Amino acid sequence: KAVVSTQSGHYGRDEKLNATYLNMGKCVAEIITFYGDDAKKTSAEDFFNDIVTFCNEFENARVENEKIREAKLREERQKEQKEKEKRKKEQKRKKYRLRLCVDTTA
Secondary structure (H helix, E strand, C coil): CCCCCCCCHHHHHHHHHHHHHHHHHHHHHHHHHHCCCCCCCCHHHHHHHHHHHHHHHHHHHHHHHHHHHHHHHHHHHHHHHHHHHHHHHHHHHHHHHHHHHHHHHH
16 A cells, blocks of 8 residues: 655655555564564554553553552561560560569569
8 A cells, every 4th residue: 555646746755655654564564473463464453452452451460469469568567567466475474474483482
């Protein structure tokens, strides 16, 4: 689908435009083939729509994974805090028992 001008003053510019258009089509076909699709069966629009869809889904998965990672970190911090509080309570009990033992022997 090359662009052809019938106006005499635009021949050089139109020729350059046609060459650029053909080169673009070749480059798009190479990209489509590189990503594993058949360039003869896949339109540029379909291919780039697939790329956009992939990028959007990839970003959604990244965000979801980040949320999961943050939730796990929060859970680990809460668990560590509970363990720390439990150790503190146990130390207080030991001190209290030790004081009772010292008080009763004195």
